[in-house]
Amino acid sequence: MKKIVTSLLLIMTTLLFAGCSSSSSKGQSGNEGANGDYSKLNIALISDTIGTEQFILQAYNALKDAADKYGFKWTSIECTDTAAWEENTRAASNEGYDLIIGVGWQAADPFSEAADAFPNTKYAVIDTTASNEKVASFGFDEAQGAYVQGAMVGTAFPNESLYGYIASFQTQATYKYRYGFSEGVKSVKPDAKFMYNYINSYNDTNLAYEYALQQKAAGANFIFGGVSASANSGIYQAAQELAKKGTPIYTTGLSIDQTTEENPYIIGGLLKNTGAVVNNIVDKFLAGELEGGAQVLGLKEGAFGVVGVTPETMNYRNTDIITDEVIEAGKKAADKIISGELVIEVPEESAN
Incomplete structure (x- = not known):
């Protein structure tokens, strides 16, 4: 009797997985069924809690629009912590989704494990x-955008001798920003x-604030805000307080457009377009x-951008600093990169 039950379970399991694989298998022309019908496909997006976080919202909206366009089924799964990422990845995989997309560094490990366990x-x-x-x-090809930003900063502040940069951790990932930015500035001011x-953190606004004051004291009137979309607020606070004293600094945003009329000292920034990547x-x-x-997307694919250049829109433009000349400098640098005339190869930081 035990052998019969075991055999039945084996047959049922085989049929179940056969059913899953049929929905995710692709024909010669792709994953569509007859007449380009994608209605049997299921795609899941896994991310941190969405809220108003534009970095995730862009991906969410892009998948929603793609589902409306192509007719596949989709769902969004939000995670509150690392454990939730593991649980939700496993659950979505068991559900038989054809494609699962993860937004953010937390996706790397659970997705790597699931890819072996769920080959379909x-x-x-x-x-x-x-x-x-x-x-x-x-x-994202961060160095491309950072170079364009640097060319704009060098044009906007031609009389400066020292330029500041505040980042989260000293890693090769942040070095891409730092290298691209410095090379961009030096293209204007060698x-x-x-x-x-x-600051060895993503959210230590106090330390970002203190470093901004120190860099200003050392003679930097522009500071690249490379911490994160949240911790950069320490730099922004310093900028407003120093402006009240008549000694302003200027800075930039990261990942999303953080320019605002309330703080005209945020004069630009870099953009990560997760929506373009989802598409x-x-x-x-x-x-x-x-x-x-691994694949890297940059300016050409619209995945990485520079506020005021790619795209040309911005929440607020401080025209006293970001003049037409500055915008033009950014566009010229971007055009060179997109056309392939300028290729930015970032060395290992240890080599410098």
């Missing part, structure tokens, strides 16, 4: 690199010098061309 599901992560080559990892500080992932998946491994 495609996995893609955004803004991180999974250790498993079966996972498609999409990163003798420029730079001052760097790291790239979905298009490749539907065409049957989504491959594992």
Whole structure:
């Protein structure tokens, strides 16, 4: 009797997995069924709690719009902590989704594990690199945008001799920003010098504030805000307080447009367009061309941008600083990168 039950369970399991694989298998022309019907496909987006976080909202809205356009089913799954990421990834995989997209560094490990356990599901992560080559990892070419930003800063502040930079951790990832920014400034002002500080955190606004004051005291009137979209607020606070004393500094935002009329000392910033990456992932998946491994998207793909240049819009433009000349300098730098005339190769930080 025990052998009969075991055999029945084995048959049922085989049929279940056969059913899952049929929905995710692709034909010669991609993942569509007859007449380009994608209605049987299911795609999941896993992220931190969305709220008003534009970095995640862009991805959410892009997937929603793609579902409306192509007709596939989709769902959004939010995580509150690391444990939730593991649980939700496993649960979504068990549900038989054809494609699961993760936004943020937390997706790397659970997706790498799931890719081995669920071979009929495609996995893609955004803004991180999974250790498993079966996972498609999409990163951003931060150095490209930082170079354009640097060219604009060098044009906007031609008489400065020292430029500041405050970041989270001293890693190769942050070095891409630092290197691109410094090279961009030096394309306008070859003798420029730079001052760097790291707060070893993503949210220590107090330390970011203190470093901003120190860099100003050292002679930096512009400070690249490279901490995070939240911790940069320490730099922004310092900018407003110093302006009241008649000794202003100017700075930039990160990942989203943080320019605002309430703080005109935030004069620009860099953008990570997760929506463009989601569109790239979905298009490749539907065409049957989504491959594992690391891929980098930049200005040309619209995945990484510079406020006021790509795109040309910005929440608020301080025209006293960001003049037409400054915008033009940014556009020229961006055009060179997009056309391939200018290629920015970031060395290992230890080599410098």
